[in-house]
Amino acid sequence: MTTRLSQLFVRTLREDPADAEVASHRLLVRAGYIRRQAPGVFAWLPLGLRVRRKLEAIIREEMAAAGAQEVHFPALLPRDPYEATGRWTEYGDGIFRLQDRKGADYLLAPTHEEVFTLLVKDLYSSYKDLPLTIFQIQDKYRDEARPRAGLLRGREFSMKDAYSFDYTDAGLDASYQAQRDAYERIFTRLGMEYVIVQADAGAMGGSRSEEFLHPTAIGEDTFVRSAGGYAANVEAYRTPRPEPLPIEGQPAPVVFDSPDTPTIATLVALANERHARDDRAWEAADTLKNVVLRLTHLDGTSELVIVGLPGDRDVDMKRAEVVFAPAAVEAATDEDFAKHPGLVKGYIGPWSDSGPVLGLDGSVTGIRFLVDPRVVDGTAWVTGANAHEKHVFHLVAGRDFVADGVVDIAEVRAGDPAPDGSGPVELARGMEIGHVFQLGRKYAEALELKVLDENGKLVTVTMGSYGIGVTRILAAIAEGNNDERGLIWPRSVAPFDVHVVATGKDAAVYEIAETLVSELDGAGYDTLFDDRPKVSPGVKFGDAELIGVPLIVIVGRSAAEGRVEFWDRRTGVRTEIALHEVLGALRNAD
Amino acid sequence: MTTRLSQLFVRTLREDPADAEVASHRLLVRAGYIRRQAPGVFAWLPLGLRVRRKLEAIIREEMAAAGAQEVHFPALLPRDPYEATGRWTEYGDGIFRLQDRKGADYLLAPTHEEVFTLLVKDLYSSYKDLPLTIFQIQDKYRDEARPRAGLLRGREFSMKDAYSFDYTDAGLDASYQAQRDAYERIFTRLGMEYVIVQADAGAMGGSRSEEFLHPTAIGEDTFVRSAGGYAANVEAYRTPRPEPLPIEGQPAPVVFDSPDTPTIATLVALANERHARDDRAWEAADTLKNVVLRLTHLDGTSELVIVGLPGDRDVDMKRAEVVFAPAAVEAATDEDFAKHPGLVKGYIGPWSDSGPVLGLDGSVTGIRFLVDPRVVDGTAWVTGANAHEKHVFHLVAGRDFVADGVVDIAEVRAGDPAPDGSGPVELARGMEIGHVFQLGRKYAEALELKVLDENGKLVTVTMGSYGIGVTRILAAIAEGNNDERGLIWPRSVAPFDVHVVATGKDAAVYEIAETLVSELDGAGYDTLFDDRPKVSPGVKFGDAELIGVPLIVIVGRSAAEGRVEFWDRRTGVRTEIALHEVLGALRNAD
Missing domain, CATH: 3.40.50.800 (Anticodon-binding domain)
Incomplete structure (x- = not known):
């Protein structure tokens, strides 16, 4: 087929659109592929639609090769199933909700786990019907707080979402692998670089979870990888817990005056001056920084928690969000401190002259005290003494204080050890272009999807969920294939x-x-x-x-x-x- | 490609679904093509999706043959453009509205005239760019009061909507004809019987408007057609106005007692008994029935109107809705009558013993009095005399009363004359499967879409709008192609x-x-x-x-x-x- 440019509905622009932050957005608008309709919402011109259809065709072919069958769900769905799994609430402001003329609640679906589960429940009842993998390519909606970067983070976007249904764990593993393999084939055909990283399942629940990340400086995800083959989204990285150290023989804690130590660096300098160690200088990593966070739960209640972590690291709020989900996390405010005079800002610690004050052994604050995995028994710390201008040396975990729990929310840094022992990790930025994970039985349980097994016994089905962002991949390809003069499509998806x-x-x-x-x-x-x-x-x-x-x-x-x-x-x-x-x-x- | 039934995601049902009123709904569910998600909202199983894709492919081919280019808009659109054309309000409860997290208003688009207009405005600025016809196949939403009949009247449905842009009326005619021809080809390829009828443009505005109706007993539309080739939706039928009759020489009005005349039939019997005419008996068509209606305007205000029409006909509320749109129409209530003691229920007329009481020549009610087109000057009527148990004979239009206007809302009946003189009409039921119409400059004016013409002068663009209901056609085909044992697809769209x-x-x-x-x-x-x-x-x-x-x-x-x-x-x-x-x-x- 020949398309004449004289007839084509297109207009190329010499100027970049004012709101375009990234190359793909800039060029897709300038070359006449898409036009903005609202924040994060785009119309597709003939050129853009052609690329999109080619991309969809590749995905459909690989889904068919993986034995997945295509279905199609509406975007507008009733509240009930999402209520049953808790996602109606968990999504918070992140989804679009509406009511019909009778006042019944609906949402514009962000993903379709619930209704796929119910559809299979409606149709199937026996293990003989399984395994089953069904998918759709469909427009989805999320009410992003900051829609940005054109198609890369839109509020309407096209996704291929597939769901697998099995009645054994081994079956789920096989279905998961088939989708994972299909994703590898898709990205290979598209000529897209990708890294498969361990991911945190987050709000979706479930167990095994991997993301396909496309390494790019503008990626919103940070991931770590070791030369030995470990790769994980930074939210999924788990800090290895060191072996405990002997407590016996360690010096007793010593409280010291510490005025003018507004930073860890000034505290470390003072520590070395006042109480130099024989073997080596005190370092930032020897200080225990106690950070107060506010968690807001889904039911609207909130609580403070204190997290003790090595002073050379900050809290990574994205990691914290995953750990504390579905609660929302933020730094405690001055108001919070005002309400808890026991928290002496700048001098918070698990111990004071009169003994333990945070944690299991004698909290006086009523606030949970959680520590970084590196704070194992026998480690000695320089930390706050819960009194104005006072810190303490040689405070030993397991002797002088005991935490209420361990929480892994400190920032991950290049050189940190891979948890599988495969060496130090490096950090990189990536864009999520695919996600495969094992939901397990969470959705099937909530929605009572069971089948009869070989013995005539009802068993709960185990599920997987597999997503590829069609419009995001298109933008990612544009992002990675251009020069100062315009787009340069790979032949597989060129218009x-x-x-x-x-x-x-x-x-x-x-x-x-x-x-x-x-x-x-x-x-x-x-x-x-x-x-x-x-x-x-x-x-x-x-x-x-x-x-x-x-x-x-x-x-x-x-x-x-x-x-x-x-x-x-x-x-x-x-x-x-x-x-x-x-x-x-x-x-x-x- | 071979699909094995042992692997296909389907389950056939022996029983009809409880909520299915029509054959297509019953069979598409039973045969495993679709599943209900909410009232008027369906999921598509692999079989249904295959038929849908084939149908879409035929439509795409014929759109391409007609020179139309495909684009794709989101369902979620901002309020502004729909506000500019008034449709945000005009649609009333008929559309889904929602707000994003910042409180900005959005709708799920019922059709896309506004945003297509704005897109062309964004891209094009010269007559050289025109003519242009662009289309999409996309999921649309309407919050129907009574979603019914499965896919035939859903709240989510797939439509092919095309829009043409021209800068001359002749250009619009050509673009309109191209789409109209394409529709004929599409329905012919699908083997669907269709009748092209004149339609009323309704809420969409515009001038020339035709519907493609598929004749079927379960159709929601009534249309009329004459042997001489006239065909119109009953809402678009216009009653021919007879020539006026001579007034001179007609008898004077005579008031008579008319107790116990609760119906037109009893009134006619009494009239013939009390005041027999020489030439022929009084008939129901000689009585003037005055019906009180309540109109509720978009701004929330309401008014009563009185409509005088021949007593052998009722008001057709669907025709009334079109005539009075965008106001809503309903029968006046007892409360309305209580507020207007001048309206003597059962005896309302334009005249009393003391002279004219309704209409231009001396309304005492403050209510507009409109008459049927058949009420021309010189026609004589038996009608109410505005007093309890009193009617009047020989009340002559143009002599004894003058109306405020003419309104054509009486029911249309078989045997009524076609307005083009092509003979009496017959009535039939049909289902709307396509609609083509000339919007003219309404949207282009509201949204300021102008181009420079050959003389460098800015001219407002004239538009057409062309819709085919993809999912409705699918259901219509199923409706017309089945037997007691199941579906019988035409080969063109069989799964x-x-x-x-x-x-x-x-x-x-x-x-x-x-x-x-x-x-x-x-x-x-x-x-x-x-x-x-x-x-x-x-x-x-x-x-x-x-x-x-x-x-x-x-x-x-x-x-x-x-x-x-x-x-x-x-x-x-x-x-x-x-x-x-x-x-x-x-x-x-x-």
């Missing part, structure tokens, strides 16, 4: 196979170009044909570079002598070839 | 080209069937293969009839001798043929 540009004002040139595009049509190529007679070659080339079809054929003055230019947009190389060599050149291109 | 049923328990039969389906696969057929070894032939045949693939091949006992049965589901004819004849039989089938 057209080839872009033929006729130049000049000579009617004969256009006739030759017409013959060429009809030959290309006959050979099964989807061609974009720039047939605009009154547009200058410069503008045409600029549009071709902006639109980004990877292979371009320029039919110009020398066409009369049977010569055209074959332009590879990816390498920038323009080669003069004979007209009759065009089909061969297209066939031979990568 | 599979052929359904191969292997019967019995003989492994050799299944091997032969396997060979056959792989041959069919090789020949490019989409095959549904009932490969279930433990299911009885009766159940398999029942499922085949319910699912409704039109061509079925039964591979049974005689397969060993190279014989199979070729079953045309449409005619019910089963013919034994040789295995090697199957491909030929499929090729030769209608």
